[in-house]
Amino acid sequence: MSWAEEVEELKRRRKLAKQQGGPEGIAKQHGYGRMTIRERIDTLLDKGSFQEQGKATAVPDYDDDDNFLGFVPANYVLGFGRIDDRRVVVGGEDFTLKGGSPNAAGLRKSIYAEHLAIQYKIPLVRMLEGGGGSVKSSGKRGGSSGGDSVFSEPRFKVIADAMGEVPVVSMAGGAVAGFPAGRMAASHFSVMSADTAQILVAGPKVVERALGVDMTKDELGGAQIHAKSGVVDNVAANETEALMQSRRFLSYLPSSVYQRTPRYPCDDSSERMENDLLDVVPRDSRSVFNMREVIEMIVDLDSFFEMSKDFGRSQIVGLARIDGQPVGILANNNRVYAGAMTAEAAQKYRRFVELCDTFHIPVVNFIDQPGFMIGPEAEKKGTIRYGMAAVAAAAQATIPWCAIQVHKGFGVATAAHYAPNAYVLAWPSVESGALPLEGGVAVAFHREIEAADDPVAKRTEIEERLRAARSPFPRAESFGVHELIDPRETRPTLCQWIDWIQPQLDELKGPVKFSMRP
């Protein structure tokens, strides 16, 4: 007796699974302008590299009267694939089946995706769409078993664990709510498609019922909300761009914490010096300059990948390459609150430093820090607590770190810009201290100023004396910085440093431990 009959049935089931929600379900998905999960996978991965796991997973379907209707494919597609020839695990809800709400096999596959990434030590890319659990399924056969046993591992543990082991990327292609929204947030990089996606703890109907607020899902959790909320790192114009950003993010990271960061061949000369750097920082410290242009002039051409641009806007974070070596970029944006560290900027800063520390990515920090944000709003937002958590993340970072003193460096917030054993460079435009001169002199010397015959002249005299001491040369003479440099020399100097740190990067492998931070 052969097994031909079962093999035929297996073929039939595999074919069925690929049909997803059938022509109708697929047409509906396309009607909303969205890709199916299989189209997303094909767009994300290197051509022809998808190797599906659980090709025949399906669940028996019953109607409301418990009549057997047939088999329905699991609504989660999972497998291995390659991005730039490097292996990844990919998975996502099939929205053409019951709105992506998980059936038992689908839920099992979605959790297994995380385990697979950890087990095989490769990045995980989730393509999310769906609302998580449904009260319908909890009232049905298979959903009324009383839930997981008390001794089973919480299904969220693996989601938390993955973030310490492998790069986790989440892309939202449609509405993402409930459990999938939680997955979206629990990522190293998340990106939503502006024209098709929303991210919601709960959708409009639930919100209306609970709070009496009538809003569309776009008003509640569209791209314009989450670019600023910090829930997603980036917003892409459409799904294809969101998938391309996911690919790009991964190119800067190792496949797991157990590998060193990649390094790529570089066409951009390590000796390139941009003349515009000489006068980019204005001598008048009230005037702004464009820090993003500074970054672009120094890193490898077109390698800067900014993240979370509209959240905590006084701080710039992103990935780039220097002489082919991926690096984390931190930089103050003086156009927003002079680059001050707001509560949001501090959260963004800490999260980014933790990303770099976790994956052993060296950091280059362009410092123009006037201090923590001040004023009534800043106090209400708890700026100092988030700020000190950012300081702690930097102070405990284990990665090679280059600090470039570009302009200001005032107050406690400046401490967040230095990791232990940082390589410290200064531009001639550097100014630093406990407080900026203008406010600081009036406070520190008020007795002396008030006692003088001409208080204004006295204040000016003190300011001048202190301004002279602010010359960049003493810090070079005293070895207070490693080098005082011509701003144009920044790229060549950084390229040299990148060469110096290669042996360290070879050694820095394995999970990083954080203790509780403020």
Add this chain to the structure above:
Amino acid sequence: MATHNVESEVTGSVWKVQVDVGDSVAEGDVILILESMKMEIPVESPADGTVAELRVQPEEAVQEDQVVAVIES
């Protein structure tokens, strides 16, 4: 005709208004300058067009994300 809101990225006060209603502006042109955290922060036009509305005056306080002007293109 499209309208574009010009928003302030920061809380601060208006120092100088650089344009009048009816002026044509190019994307990136400075509409007004705010003072915030002891710095002069330019607020730029998000698009080419004409200044349709100016909603603030010198010395007025502005909030983060407040619409300070409207450009029509």
